Amino acid sequence: MTSDGENRAPAPAGEAPLSPERRAFVVRVSLGLMGLAAALVAVPIVGFLIGPLIRKFPDIWRPIGKAENFSVGKTVLVSFRDPSPMAWAGVTAETAAWLRRDPSGEFTAFAVNCTHLGCPVRWLQDANLFMCPCHGGVYYSNGTVAGGPPPRPLFQYPVRVNNGMVEIRTSAVPIG
């Protein structure tokens, strides 16, 4: 070791500055890694949020009541449970339909949602009409549009008589 060497200050520790090429490379790698981490977190989150869209809902025939209990020519409100209600759904698992027994004896189950914006339509027995309170949509007893803004007739649920029992098949909220 020379005397010069003894007097020289120690070289500063640390890395040399990155070359421009290497700097561009590490920027790309860093951004890629951050993107990968974000995707790893985001994929399960997005999947969880859209889960209800791809969850299978079994269509279930819900018994409504004995056929003999429904008068011919009458339209009555019936309620039933959703196809697969969650345990904490409470009363929100209930849904309803307007059940009509035609003079021929056939049953028709109308969705309660107005086809304009989904508001609950009411059945006026004496007037023989469905009316919507929101924007004045009116339907005839067979569900066809009688007046106002509804673009199409009332939606219908599949309905059948099984061993003397009227059954409605649960369905999604009718979306225009």
Add this chain to the structure above:
Amino acid sequence: MNKVARAAMKIVQPLIDAFEERTGLIKMMGDLARHPVPPDTGWWYVFGSATLVAFMIQVVTGIALSTSYISSSGDAYQALQFITTQALLGNLLRGMHYFGASAMVLLVGIHMTQVFIMGCYKYPREFNWVTGVVLLFLTLAMGFTGQLLRWDQNAVWSIVVGAEQAGRMPVVGTMMAHFLLAGKTIGGATLSRFFAFHVFFIPAIIFAVVGIHLFLVLHDGISEPPVAGEPVDPATYHQKYDELIEKRGVPFWPDAAWRDVVFCVAVVIAIVVLAAIFGPPKLGPPPNPSLLARDPAPDWYLLWYFALLALIPHKMTTPVILLAPLVGVIVLLIVPIVSNTGERHPRNRPWAVGAVIVIVMMIATLWVEAIREPWSPDFTAQPLSAGIVGVSEGPIANGAKLFHEKGCEYCHQISGNGGHRGPDLSFVGDRLTKDDLTIRIMNGGYNMPAYAGNLSPQDLEDLLIFLGSRRHPGSAASGGK
């Protein structure tokens, strides 16, 4: 006392100094608070601060409410009843949250109007206008989702109405509707989804955008009050603004901020007083989708839009639902692009003032109509009294009975009774002949159902006789128009 204070400061001051030495926060906050702003900003500049204060009220009252609120579809209604009727100050807190939301919507609208009218969005503050537009729509989204957390029958049906509107979107409509419902029907997952939107997703975005908004206020400086005849020119604006700040600028705190403080405190007092006097909106019946006796409507800040959907031609419903919000966003975003230079003073911008007047009048008119709801059948209409009908038996009396039973009265008014959906028929006998009435009743019309097949010949005859008898006193006994 001074000795005590001095002794305390001897202990506290070194701690403050040590904190400041290590963080620099005190100086930074002081510099921010005292940053120079243009002189003479006056009372027009208080609405932004007040909007932020209203938002902070929403945050703190919302956090407090969340300690008792249960975001479960089956339990939220009972939790709300508990908060409203049993929890200490729960009713007041719910009221503050409601009136805080109303204040926030109102103030964000006033703030935006003021910024537009005074041309504050022009160069170099165009991007801050854009962040303001984003905050406007986030505020409305908070209002809508917040209304739904008031988990009663109105909330349930409002969600259905919202989902139906989303369902009008081409291709992805049904998927969007089911995304909002968190399933194919209202159910257990629906409320928790809206709860998450209302308390996590949207507020997080609001915090971020408010941060950018405030940063840009500091970055670009508070806009100087507009002067007629002094247009904005990007080439010279910064030089002029810097000279103004240098020569006549005043520290924001306290020279300008005292007005913000006064107004913001007034807003807080108004919210608390209104909440104490009026309380929160009453809870409706339980959120049971099989109960139909409901006329769902949004809270007041979206009621005008609900009225718009009722008043437009029926075939325009889908285009309006899909395009109106989009057009609104685009127009607001385009404003600073097409008009970011030139005059700022409203005196020299008649089109800007006119646009604001037209928009305000349009919304106000729709609000008035929404309160009247003339398009909505009046299901509460009672049978016409014998005093109004004029007789208590015979064909006229039977016609009046049918007028109620067949639902005519829900849409038509006679002598102040009945709905407003159709024309007032108090004096229809003076206007229409028997044949005219027959054609209208049997064939129906744009909003009216056809009653052919729904009335026996005798019932129709009685109804016609009753309607024909609705005349001005003293008009001819027969004939009509």
